[in-house]
Amino acid sequence: VVAILAGSALLGSGFGSVDILLVMAGKSVWSLWNSAAALTTNIVLNLILIPEMGINGAALAWAISRIVSNLLPFLEMRSMLGINPMSRGWRTVTGASLATFGLIGLGLRLAFGTGLGVVAVYVLVAATAYLTIIWRQRRHLDLAAFTGMIGKRLGSRTRGGTV
Numbered sequence: 001v002v003a004i005l006a007g008s009a010l011l012g013s014g015f016g017s018v019d020i021l022l023v024m025a026g027k028s029v030w031s032l033w034n035s036a037a038a039l040t041t042n043i044v045l046n047l048i049l050i051p052e053m054g055i056n057g058a059a060l061a062w063a064i065s066r067i068v069s070n071l072l073p074f075l076e077m078r079s080m081l082g083i084n085p086m087s088r089g090w091r092t093v094t095g096a097s098l099a100t101f102g103l104i105g106l107g108l109r110l111a112f113g114t115g116l117g118v119v120a121v122y123v124l125v126a127a128t129a130y131l132t133i134i135w136r137q138r139r140h141l142d143l144a145a146f147t148g149m150i151g152k153r154l155g156s157r158t159r160g161g162t163v
Contacts, residue, residue: 021085025081045057
């Protein structure tokens with residue numbers, strides 16, 4: 001059950017906050033209909049899957065409805081509003097995350113198990129590899145704008161200003 005829900009959460013977070021973008025674009029009625037579609041999907045799938053699969057069926061129904069609630073606004077943003085939330089930067093960060101945290105974690109788990117030492121090595125190696133990739137892609141990801149924003153916020157705190 002947890003694996004099913006975690007997988008849908010991972011996929012959902014990959015889409016980002018597309019529903020919020022939809023509302024910000026003035027399409028709150030679309031958001032309402034998307035939520036209604038996700039709710040309907042959840043109810044129908046619960047009625048179908050729970051008698052056959054039990055709690056796993058409920059988890060699968062929730063996972064699929066969660067995917068529907070992310071996929072619909074994503075498709076609407078892309079096709080009807082011409083906004084693609086999955087830019088080159090998104091692909092870079094997603095690929096780096098999958099390669100470092102996903103593949104390294106899977107490799108270490110298969111080779112050495114899940115002991116505390118393995119987890120410590122995993123975090124150290126994966127985080128270092130991820131940060132290295134992001135640092136090398138910093139211009140492409142426009143990290144200078146991000147660091148400039150942080151510097152301005154920290155500077156206002158040190159001068160006694162409010163944030």
